[in-house]
Amino acid sequence: MKLYRKEGNIVQILSFPNETVEKGDYLLVEDAEAGRALIVQVIDVQFASIPGVLEELLRNLADGGELIQGEDIDPLEIAPHITYLQDASLLICKIRATLENDNLSPSSSWLPSRSRSTIKKLSLPTLLKLARTDGKLPIVLGGTKDSSLLTIDASSLDGRLNIITGKKETGKSHLSKLLMVNLVSYKATVVVFDLNGEYVSLGMTADGKRTAQHDKIHVLTPSQNFKVALRQLNLHILLGILIHALHLPGTSAREFRRIWQALKERDNLTLHELGETIRNWICNQHVRDALFSRYHALLNSGFFTDNVAEATLLEECLLKAKEEGSAIIINLRNTSAIDRQIVVEYVLGKLVESLTSWKLKAVFLFAEEAHLYLRETYWDDIVTRMRHFGIFTTFITNQPDTIRENIYRQADNIFLFNFTNEHDLDVVSRAARVDAETVRSIARDLPPHYCLALGKVVRDFPVVAKVKALDVKTMGETRLFFKDTN
Amino acid sequence: MDTVLPQQFIEQSLCSLKHVQNQSFQLNQQSFQQINNFDESMQALRLKLEPIYLRPLRKENVVAAVDTSTIKIGETSQGMIIAVRGANVWKQNRNYRYTRLGPFIFHITEENKKEVYNALEKAYFYSASEHAHQGAPSFLQMPTRIASLLERWIQTMLSRTINNGLVLFDGSLTSGTSETPIERMKEILRTARKRGNIIMAFSKMTNLRVNGHLITELLPEKTPPYLLETEGLKLKPPMVLLGDVYVARLTKGNCAFRLDVDKEVPFEMRIEAVERLLWNDLFMQSYPETLRLAHILCTFTANEVLAMQRFITRKCGLQIINRPDMHRLLFGPFGRGESYS
Numbered sequence: 001m002k003l004y005r006k007e008g009n010i011v012q013i014l015s016f017p018n019e020t021v022e023k024g025d026y027l028l029v030e031d032a033e034a035g036r037a038l039i040v041q042v043i044d045v046q047f048a049s050i051p052g053v054l055e056e057l058l059r060n061l062a063d064g065g066e067l068i069q070g071e072d073i074d075p076l077e078i079a080p081h082i083t084y085l086q087d088a089s090l091l092i093c094k095i096r097a098t099l100e101n102d103n104l105s106p107s108s109s110w111l112p113s114r115s116r117s118t119i120k121k122l123s124l125p126t127l128l129k130l131a132r133t134d135g136k137l138p139i140v141l142g143g144t145k146d147s148s149l150l151t152i153d154a155s156s157l158d159g160r161l162n163i164i165t166g167k168k169e170t171g172k173s174h175l176s177k178l179l180m181v182n183l184v185s186y187k188a189t190v191v192v193f194d195l196n197g198e199y200v201s202l203g204m205t206a207d208g209k210r211t212a213q214h215d216k217i218h219v220l221t222p223s224q225n226f227k228v229a230l231r232q233l234n235l236h237i238l239l240g241i242l243i244h245a246l247h248l249p250g251t252s253a254r255e256f257r258r259i260w261q262a263l264k265e266r267d268n269l270t271l272h273e274l275g276e277t278i279r280n281w282i283c284n285q286h287v288r289d290a291l292f293s294r295y296h297a298l299l300n301s302g303f304f305t306d307n308v309a310e311a312t313l314l315e316e317c318l319l320k321a322k323e324e325g326s327a328i329i330i331n332l333r334n335t336s337a338i339d340r341q342i343v344v345e346y347v348l349g350k351l352v353e354s355l356t357s358w359k360l361k362a363v364f365l366f367a368e369e370a371h372l373y374l375r376e377t378y379w380d381d382i383v384t385r386m387r388h389f390g391i392f393t394t395f396i397t398n399q400p401d402t403i404r405e406n407i408y409r410q411a412d413n414i415f416l417f418n419f420t421n422e423h424d425l426d427v428v429s430r431a432a433r434v435d436a437e438t439v440r441s442i443a444r445d446l447p448p449h450y451c452l453a454l455g456k457v458v459r460d461f462p463v464v465a466k467v468k469a470l471d472v473k474t475m476g477e478t479r480l481f482f483k484d485t486n
Numbered sequence: 487m488d489t490v491l492p493q494q495f496i497e498q499s500l501c502s503l504k505h506v507q508n509q510s511f512q513l514n515q516q517s518f519q520q521i522n523n524f525d526e527s528m529q530a531l532r533l534k535l536e537p538i539y540l541r542p543l544r545k546e547n548v549v550a551a552v553d554t555s556t557i558k559i560g561e562t563s564q565g566m567i568i569a570v571r572g573a574n575v576w577k578q579n580r581n582y583r584y585t586r587l588g589p590f591i592f593h594i595t596e597e598n599k600k601e602v603y604n605a606l607e608k609a610y611f612y613s614a615s616e617h618a619h620q621g622a623p624s625f626l627q628m629p630t631r632i633a634s635l636l637e638r639w640i641q642t643m644l645s646r647t648i649n650n651g652l653v654l655f656d657g658s659l660t661s662g663t664s665e666t667p668i669e670r671m672k673e674i675l676r677t678a679r680k681r682g683n684i685i686m687a688f689s690k691m692t693n694l695r696v697n698g699h700l701i702t703e704l705l706p707e708k709t710p711p712y713l714l715e716t717e718g719l720k721l722k723p724p725m726v727l728l729g730d731v732y733v734a735r736l737t738k739g740n741c742a743f744r745l746d747v748d749k750e751v752p753f754e755m756r757i758e759a760v761e762r763l764l765w766n767d768l769f770m771q772s773y774p775e776t777l778r779l780a781h782i783l784c785t786f787t788a789n790e791v792l793a794m795q796r797f798i799t800r801k802c803g804l805q806i807i808n809r810p811d812m813h814r815l816l817f818g819p820f821g822r823g824e825s826y827s
Contacts (some may be wrong), residue, residue: 052787059782066780070575070584078589081793081800458501 040093166417168263187325197333201473223302237349245341413455494609530718537712563596588596659729
């Protein structure tokens with residue numbers, strides 16, 4: 001390989017057919033005399049612009065577009081040299097760091113010698129060792145192309161905002177399960193908003209046996225084993241539900257506050273009493289109607305109960321999680337859009353409450369297709385306010401444009417699966433921790449189950465890995481009409 | 487097929503390269519055009535402006551064409567390294583096929599030029615002795631002379647192997663020059679005639695003029711295809727013209743070429759041969775496709791030159807150097823004239 005040119009932080013390297021380099025590979029451009037080396041990553045492989053190639057291709061097609069048939073008597077065997085040059089490639093590489101005395105710096109301000117520099121492939125284990133991505137809490141994400149393991153440190157997810165995105169059926173949920181299971185094994189508290197019931201069997205192996213984490217996986221299905229008693233509720237959580245999930249106007253919310261306080265003073269916080277009090281409350285008829293309609297929405301959700309014994313599961317789970325770590329799966333499958341929002345408002349409110357009172361240290365929140373249940377104002381909350389409470393969110397989506405641009409800008413880690421759509425790639429490339437060229441070039445060619453890890457988990461060295469297989473029971477499969485036929 | 491000459495080409499090529507081990511090597515690419523710059527007397531040359539109209543004659547014949555090319559690919563401290571390649575294209579049953587010979591790479595020095603050239607000459611003329619004692623060409627003529635040798639050999643092989651075909655040469659049928667001895671060309675034409683072949687030579691460039699105008703530009707406003715006959719062309723001895731010279735305008739457009747047809751072939755047969763060619767080959771801008779392909783296939787592309795340079799540096803351990811360009815050094819941007827523009 002030979003250094004050809006450098007423009008900005010893009011380096012072009014000439015590579016010959018016997019040197020197998022692919023997109024995503026890392027190269028070390030070493031200038032021994034300068035005592036420094038550039039670490040570059042191949043983001044595109046092109047044909048080298050060799051003079052005369054076009055003439056040669058045209059010459060072979062001289063017979064009206066058909067290959068002209070003939071015999072070449074080439075006694076000196078020059079033809080292999082011709083094909084060798086024809087197949088030379090130009091590697092478009094992005095400078096990732098400068099290596100000097102075993103220390104990495106993000107600088108790309110120096111120019112290695114074109115004539116003296118040696119270029120060699122940098123294996124991922126060596127790179128990750130240099131980047132010091134290993135730690136005390138390793139999570140093996142999967143295998144890299146050079147048969148090494150990509151291991152990240154769980155602490156690089158701690159306090160971070162993460163995004164897992166890619167096309168349908170590329171392995172996003174699989175990766176999030178992998179992260180969850182590993183976080184739980186390190187005694188972390190994980191809460192999952194499971195939209196399609198994909199995570200409910202996380203504690204079971206594919207053949208139906210219990211996994212090592214089985215007892216740490218708690219599945220809460222709203223209105224079944226997950227209910228809330230009014231008595232347990234804080235007013236501000238319920239108001240949050242009424243205002244944000246059920247869109248209760250401000251005037252009506254004020255009246256509700258009064259009703260709530262009156263009931264609380266009488267120690268009579270039951271669903272029946274709440275309904276009766278609204279009915280008999282002296283107020284504007286429109287306000288009463290508004291309150292009544294919300295009351296019925298709460299009632300019909302089946303999520304609320306007067307039986308306190310029925311409504312202790314979340315508390316218990318959080319308590320267990322604090323001690324030994326666990327994953328609390330909020331199964332939102334078969335839950336209507338309104339009820340989903342009620343549940344999410346409640347859970348988030350409850351988490352903030354638990355975190356504020358230090359009942360919990362921190363929570364890793366996994367939110368799949370969050371736009372379907374997260375209210376507008378929560379997006380900013382999650383990346384700013386909630387982070388300080390200790391809610392560290394991982395968004396999982398196959399529609400990257402449903403996540404706001406400011407979330408991308410503040411994302412610390414992105415796990416990117418295959419995308420072919422230009423628009424989707426555009427959206428993801430707005431992330432601050434990655435350059436648009438890398439996203440566009442590498443993500444487009446990722447095979448299923450391969451992910452491009454970007455951000456702090458890989459110390460800003462984008463790495464492609466095949467996500468490790470996980471022996472858990474698959475759920476949330478698409479129901480097929482022709483399944484039996486095929 | 488007689489393979490003595492290509493064998494000699496390989497041997498001489500390898501032998502010459504043997505003596506070039508571990509030298510420094512200055513890349514310097516330069517194509518050589520095989521232009522026949524004969525001193526043809528044009529004072530008596532006349533062009534009959536009454537065209538001989540042609541009609542494609544529906545008769546299946548093989549059309550075959552030959553061309554060679556040579557290029558200098560670099561210089562060593564002792565000489566230069568050149569490459570030669572020949573191509574033979576033929577059209578049969580509506581398909582074009584080719585055989586390419588080479589590239590043969592030679593290291594030519596003042597010291598070995600005679601040895602290389604005479605060995606090749608001898609291989610070609612192994613049955614004749616007329617030129618065995620002939621001296622080698624000058625150093626600078628060597629590339630074109632070696633290419634000419636290869637070209638004549640392929641032409642000979644074609645005239646010996648094809649029957650009732652139309653054989654197209656690049657250039658003219660002028661002989662008596664050092665690279666085209668009369669006997670050699672006569673022998674090619676004679677062999678061709680014996681097998682019912684007719685040889686026609688198309689010149690891409692000519693310097694034949696009538697009243698100061700190039701004969702290929704004096705085209706009457708008539709509908710092609712047609713030929714214009716010339717007469718009175720005389721050459722200074724020892725050169726002789728073995729063909730009758732025509733201006734051939736074979737398709738619409740303003741392109742026309744000098745066409746030499748074997749003069750031993752009767753006039754009617756000559757015309758008929760061109761008419762058969764019109765039926766059997768494709769024409770673009772009055773030029774036959776078979777000959778065009780032969781030219782294209784033997785020409786060296788830039789990539790091939792790079793590959794040969796790579797081959798030489800690998801095989802002979804040559805070290806590529808960049809000697810300072812004196813023109814550039816002395817005259818800066820004015821040193822190379824238009825090549826800098």
